[in-house]
Amino acid sequence: MRTPYYESTIHKQIREKREDRKERIKGDLMLYGGDVLKSEEMKKAFEQTHHQWSTVGEHTFRVAFSSVMICYALRKLNIKVSIPAVVIGALCHDLGILGRSEKFSSAKECSREHPKDSVEVARGLVSEMPEKTEDIIERHMWPAGESEVPNSIEGVVVSVADKYSAVKDLVKGSEIKNTGVKNYLRSEKQKIVEKILPQEEKE
Numbered sequence: 001m002r003t004p005y006y007e008s009t010i011h012k013q014i015r016e017k018r019e020d021r022k023e024r025i026k027g028d029l030m031l032y033g034g035d036v037l038k039s040e041e042m043k044k045a046f047e048q049t050h051h052q053w054s055t056v057g058e059h060t061f062r063v064a065f066s067s068v069m070i071c072y073a074l075r076k077l078n079i080k081v082s083i084p085a086v087v088i089g090a091l092c093h094d095l096g097i098l099g100r101s102e103k104f105s106s107a108k109e110c111s112r113e114h115p116k117d118s119v120e121v122a123r124g125l126v127s128e129m130p131e132k133t134e135d136i137i138e139r140h141m142w143p144a145g146e147s148e149v150p151n152s153i154e155g156v157v158v159s160v161a162d163k164y165s166a167v168k169d170l171v172k173g174s175e176i177k178n179t180g181v182k183n184y185l186r187s188e189k190q191k192i193v194e195k196i197l198p199q200e201e202k203e
C-alpha cells in the first residue's frame with residue numbers, strides 16, 4: 001500500500017510563494033500590457049510557429065514571464081528597473097515576425113529586420129510607450145545576429161529572457177520527439193491562454 005503524500009510545511013510555503021509570484025506576474029502583464037494582450041496581433045501570434053515547436057505567442061509569454069521574474073529579483077537587490085518598459089518590450093519584441101514567410105526572403109533578413117518591425121507594431125498598439133521600450137525591442141536579438149548591444153538594464157533583461165526562452169522552446173520540442181507526446185502545442189497554448197489572457201479573450 002502506498003504511503004499517502006503529506007506536503008511538508010516548507011514545501012507548502014514554497015508552493016504558495018510560487019503561486020503568489022505567478023499571480024503577481026499576471027497582474028503586471030495585465031496592468032502594463034493590456035493593450036498588447038488584447039490585440040489582434042497577439043491572437044495571430046498563437047497561430048504562427050516559432051522555434052520549431054512553439055508559437056510566437058507561447059514564446060512571447062515565456063519571455064514576458066521570465067523577464068518580469070528577473071525584474072523582481074533585481075528589485076530585491078535594490079537595482080532599479082522599469083517593469084512597464086520590460087512588459088511592453090517583452091510582449092512586443094517578436095510581433096514584427098508575424099507573416100514572416102511573406103515579409104522576409106531569408107532567415108538572415110528576418111533575424112536582422114524583425115526587431116524594427118516589432119517596434120512599428122508596438123507603436124501601433126501602445127499609446128504611451130514607456131521610456132527605453134523601443135530600444136529594448138530593437139536590440140532584443142543581442143548577442144545574436146547583427147543586433148546592437150542593449151543600452152539599458154531592461155534591455156539586457158529582455159534579451160537574456162529571450163535566449164533562455166528560445167532554448168526552452170527547442171528543448172521542449174525535443175522532449176516531444178523523444179516521448180512521442182502529441183498535440184503539445186495545442187494543449188500548451190490552451191494552458192497559457194487560460195492562465196494569462198483576459199477573460200474576454202478566452203475562446
Ligand SMILES: [Fe+2]
Nearest residue numbers: 093094140141
Ligand atoms: Fe526576435
Ligand SMILES: [Fe+2]
Nearest residue numbers: 059093094162
Ligand atoms: Fe524572441
